[in-house]
Amino acid sequence: MAPRDDYHYNETVLRHIADPRNIGVIEDADAEGSGTNPACGDEVTLYLKFEGEAVSDARIRILGCGAITAAMSSLTDMVRGKTAEELGRITAEEIAQSVGGLPTHKRHCATLARRVLQNALKSRSLKNSP
Amino acid sequence: MNTIYMDHNATTPMRPEVLAAMQPYLGEKFGNPNSIHRYGRETRIAIENARDHAAALIGAVDSDEIFFTSGGTESDNWALRGVISASHGESHIVTTAIEHEAVLATCQTLVAEGAKVTYVKPNRKGRVIAQDVAAAIRPDTKIVSVMWGNNEVGTVQPIHEIGAICKEHGILFHTDAVQALGKVEVDVERAGVSLLSATGHKINAAKGAGFLYVKKGTELDPFMTGGGQEQKLRSGTENVAGIVALGEACRIAKEEGPQSAKNVAALRDRLENEICEHVPDVLINGDTAHRLPGTSNLGFIGAEGETLLIRLDLEGIAVSTGAACSSGSPEPSHVLLAMDLPQETVQGSLRFSLGYGNSDADIDRLLEVLPEAVSKVREMAPRLKSTKT
Numbered sequence: 001m002a003p004r005d006d007y008h009y010n011e012t013v014l015r016h017i018a019d020p021r022n023i024g025v026i027e028d029a030d031a032e033g034s035g036t037n038p039a040c041g042d043e044v045t046l047y048l049k050f051e052g053e054a055v056s057d058a059r060i061r062i063l064g065c066g067a068i069t070a071a072m073s074s075l076t077d078m079v080r081g082k083t084a085e086e087l088g089r090i091t092a093e094e095i096a097q098s099v100g101g102l103p104t105h106k107r108h109c110a111t112l113a114r115r116v117l118q119n120a121l122k123s124r125s126l127k128n129s130p
Numbered sequence: 131m132n133t134i135y136m137d138h139n140a141t142t143p144m145r146p147e148v149l150a151a152m153q154p155y156l157g158e159k160f161g162n163p164n165s166i167h168r169y170g171r172e173t174r175i176a177i178e179n180a181r182d183h184a185a186a187l188i189g190a191v192d193s194d195e196i197f198f199t200s201g202g203t204e205s206d207n208w209a210l211r212g213v214i215s216a217s218h219g220e221s222h223i224v225t226t227a228i229e230h231e232a233v234l235a236t237c238q239t240l241v242a243e244g245a246k247v248t249y250v251k252p253n254r255k256g257r258v259i260a261q262d263v264a265a266a267i268r269p270d271t272k273i274v275s276v277m278w279g280n281n282e283v284g285t286v287q288p289i290h291e292i293g294a295i296c297k298e299h300g301i302l303f304h305t306d307a308v309q310a311l312g313k314v315e316v317d318v319e320r321a322g323v324s325l326l327s328a329t330g331h332k333i334n335a336a337k338g339a340g341f342l343y344v345k346k347g348t349e350l351d352p353f354m355t356g357g358g359q360e361q362k363l364r365s366g367t368e369n370v371a372g373i374v375a376l377g378e379a380c381r382i383a384k385e386e387g388p389q390s391a392k393n394v395a396a397l398r399d400r401l402e403n404e405i406c407e408h409v410p411d412v413l414i415n416g417d418t419a420h421r422l423p424g425t426s427n428l429g430f431i432g433a434e435g436e437t438l439l440i441r442l443d444l445e446g447i448a449v450s451t452g453a454a455c456s457s458g459s460p461e462p463s464h465v466l467l468a469m470d471l472p473q474e475t476v477q478g479s480l481r482f483s484l485g486y487g488n489s490d491a492d493i494d495r496l497l498e499v500l501p502e503a504v505s506k507v508r509e510m511a512p513r514l515k516s517t518k519t
Contacts, residue, residue: 009440014440017440018441020510039461040461040462040477041434041476041477042434061510062510062511062512063432063433063510063512064434064437065434066436066440069510
């Protein structure tokens with residue numbers, strides 16, 4: 001059997017890059033998190049809006065490669081309807097799997113996506129703290 | 131979908147006449163060129179014809195100075211390892227920070243084996259200054275290795291000046307001419323080159339066949355040992371079909387090279403001028419006064435190269451990028467980094483490399499797609515920079 005292609009993007013990733021979901025800004029966001037990858041210069045911001053305890057809207061801004069674009073695009077769908085506690089449990093592996101997996105040399109993009117989500121959750125905690 | 135190929139520095143399509151020339155050697159002409167019988171004789175003749183064409187293209191005095199290899203990487207490995215292995219005493223190599231990985235990785239291996247290497251930095255246009263090479267030469271320098279034309283930004287190096295310096299110091303001069311061959315005039319005698327690497331698949335021949343030019347009298351140990359083919363310096367049954375294709379491509383390049391280079395340069399200039407006209411905030415990476423005819427490396431400020439590349443790919447247009455993580459490495463292109471370009475230029479870099487088969491219609495199509503792609507990618511970029519980690 002031929003070895004699995006661990007270099008190219010799969011079709012799901014390509015679809016996200018061609019048409020990323022939920023690009024934009026939520027002006028009155030309840031949570032906002034950013035992150036950068038200094039090695040490659042990728043730069044991401046995630047905005048979350050909560051309705052009650054659950055996420056009702058998620059938007060992103062990205063200057064980055066195909067993998068971070070796909071990971072963040074998919075993450076905006078993953079987070080909808082989830083509580084902060086559930087969001088805290090999302091792993092980098094789950095984000096990578098949500099786009100059908102990423103090549104080994106691109107897995108750090110899923111880690112960056114998770115970190116951005118964690119930063120957003122931290123910002124919400126700060127806002128809500130007395 | 132109609133597709134457009136603008137990545138000729140990565141590899142090139144085979145020309146139909148090259149494919150036609152090699153095909154019999156994948157079929158009925160299957161003999162081992164080292165066999166005494168007629169099967170062997172007919173493939174030997176084909177190989178020696180190819181050697182003559184390769185020698186003629188680079189201005190070698192004698193066809194025996196051409197040694198067929200599996201391609202550019204092997205030729206680079208052999209030139210450096212073969213010279214160091216054949217030399218005596220301390221070994222020092224002078225090369226540049228913008229060489230192909232085939233040279234850089236070989237130097238790293240030689241360092242682990244005890245050699246010393248000096249990497250000369252280019253200027254911000256990707257050009258090495260010949261005097262900087264001269265200044266790096268030491269009494270124990272055994273070889274200077276400087277590529278003829280750079281694969282990423284297309285900058286053509288001052289090979290003749292460096293050749294003269296090496297001659298003056300009595301040091302061997304190797305050049306990786308993989309990108310330059312067939313695109314600019316390559317004359318090893320005039321350039322003072324002792325060793326030159328070339329490969330077929332960058333000049334519209336097949337993958338898997340290249341050559342190393344070794345000037346008569348150069349002390350070089352073999353890299354592949356075995357049956358003693360190629361004057362006992364490069365063993366292994368010859369890749370006959372690949373070598374025939376390489377020879378035919380060399381013949382065509384000798385005949386058509388100068389005119390093709392003019393045509394391709396005109397297309398490249400149009401591409402570059404019109405992109406700069408239609409897309410704001412674009413910088414040209416490289417040296418426009420000393421550049422391979424088909425190469426244009428552009429930095430799209432505020433966009434990311436790989437995302438642009440994929441958007442173009444989804445429209446059927448194939449290009450390349452030097453942005454980070456785009457070639458299996460987490461770092462951006464070592465060439466663009468060595469040129470000290472700002473990160474946003476490196477991150478937004480795209481390489482268009484034109485060649486055989488490209489036309490004005492391809493440029494028209496690119497210009498229909500690219501401005502919108504750049505604009506969409508830029509629109510996605512973050513505007514807020516708070517809570518960064």
